[in-house]
Amino acid sequence: MNHQESSFTDGGNRQIYYQAWLPEGVPKAVLLLVHGLAEHSGRYMNVVNRFVPLGYAVYGADHPGHGRSAGLRGYVAKFTDYTDTLAEFALMVGAWQKGKSVFLVGHSMGGLIGALHLLSHQRELKGVVLSGPSVKVPDNIPAFTVFAGKLLSILLPRVGIITLEEEAVSRDFAVLKAYREDPLVFHGRISARLAARMLQAMQKIEAEASQITLPILILQGSADRLVPPSAAQMLYDRISSADKKLIFYEGFYHEVFNEPEHDRVLADVETWLASHI
Numbered sequence: 001m002n003h004q005e006s007s008f009t010d011g012g013n014r015q016i017y018y019q020a021w022l023p024e025g026v027p028k029a030v031l032l033l034v035h036g037l038a039e040h041s042g043r044y045m046n047v048v049n050r051f052v053p054l055g056y057a058v059y060g061a062d063h064p065g066h067g068r069s070a071g072l073r074g075y076v077a078k079f080t081d082y083t084d085t086l087a088e089f090a091l092m093v094g095a096w097q098k099g100k101s102v103f104l105v106g107h108s109m110g111g112l113i114g115a116l117h118l119l120s121h122q123r124e125l126k127g128v129v130l131s132g133p134s135v136k137v138p139d140n141i142p143a144f145t146v147f148a149g150k151l152l153s154i155l156l157p158r159v160g161i162i163t164l165e166e167e168a169v170s171r172d173f174a175v176l177k178a179y180r181e182d183p184l185v186f187h188g189r190i191s192a193r194l195a196a197r198m199l200q201a202m203q204k205i206e207a208e209a210s211q212i213t214l215p216i217l218i219l220q221g222s223a224d225r226l227v228p229p230s231a232a233q234m235l236y237d238r239i240s241s242a243d244k245k246l247i248f249y250e251g252f253y254h255e256v257f258n259e260p261e262h263d264r265v266l267a268d269v270e271t272w273l274a275s276h277i
Contacts, residue, residue, distance in 0.1 A: 004022065005017070005018065006018060007069075010084070012081055015069065016070070016085055017041075017067060017068035017069045018059065018062070018089060019042070019061075021048045021057070021058045022057050023052050023056065027056060027100055028055040028100075028277060029100055029103065030057045030058075030101065030102045031051060031057070031102075031103050032060075032089075032090060032102055032103065032104045032105065033047065033059065033060035034105065034111075034113050034114045034117075035107060036110045036111075037109035037134070037164070037190070038066070038164060039184075040062045040066055040184045041060030042060075042067065043258075044058075044107075047105065047266065050266045054270065059089075059093045061086070061089045063113075064076065064082065066186070068184065074160060074191050075157070075191040075194050076191075077157075078197060079197040090117070090121065101127075102125050102126055103125065103128065103129060104117065104128045104129070105128075105130075106131070107133075107257070108131070108132050108227060114133075115209070115235065116204065116205065118211075122214045128214055129217045129269055130216065130235070131219045131255075132226070132256065133220075133231060133235055134198070134227045135205045135231050135234065136202055136206060136228065136231035136234045136235070137202045138228055139228065149192055149196050152196075153191075153195070153196035153197070157192055157193035158191050161191070162195055163188070163190070164226065166179060168253055169255050170255045170258045171260060175255070175258045205235070209238035210240050212239040212241060213239075215276055217268075218232050219268070220233075220246070220247070221248075221249050222248050222249060222251060223251050223252060224252070224253060225254070249261070252265075
């Protein structure tokens with residue numbers, strides 16, 4: 001396995017860190033990782049270690065304000081900072097692996113970013129795998145809270161208002177320990193501006209999901225407390241893809257790639273990918 005890392009300057013003049021894991025010989029296909037909120041591309045080694053030996057090239061970039069990329073932690077001015085940077089990186093990957101099938105693999109907020117990317121870039125991809133996609137406004141958020149969050153995002157955009165429930169990441173204690181001790185994971189409060197921008201992005205996907213026609217595999221833990229399982233079901237129901245599959249994993253937490261039974265999940269992804277190359 002050949003590991004490469006570097007950076008590029010995105011449209012917002014930020015230094016964006018990326019890395020690649022390449023197989024020996026010519027890759028048979030490409031996986032484009034899109035990581036979740038407050039984490040980074042280096043947390044997907046279970047995916048890397050499964051698929052690179054099978055001949056896949058795996059690429060991942062840290063979003064602005066995440067991991068080793070530049071930007072204020074827990075904050076984003078506009079959600080297109082994420083989607084535009086992904087579009088730039090995807091073009092670079094496509095040029096490096098010209099002619100190869102590219103599959104987007106998005107987790108959590110990365111699933112939201114990935115879904116938005118699909119609205120205008122489906123032709124550049126062969127298919128998409130979304131894990132615990134954060135694509136739906138939670139039903140238990142009162143309208144007043146949403147309004148207050150929007151107001152705060154204007155008046156005090158950088159004030160922290162939300163902390164993630166770290167215990168809900170995975171049932172694997174080793175994963176949880178590594179997550180808590182990882183200096184590249186942001187453990188502080190998510191800003192009012194980022195929370196508001198995420199809600200707006202979710203509303204856009206809820207309204208426009210029918211435009212998605214690409215082959216898609218959606219993976220969801222039934223005991224996910226960070227993203228409601230109803231989000232995966234909503235996305236599955238609203239997309240127009242003729243080739244779509246939704247798998248619920250009973251009792252699994254949010255990061256299905258990092259659960260104790262992750263081999264079962266990765267086997268499902270391997271089977272799906274093999275049938276779409």
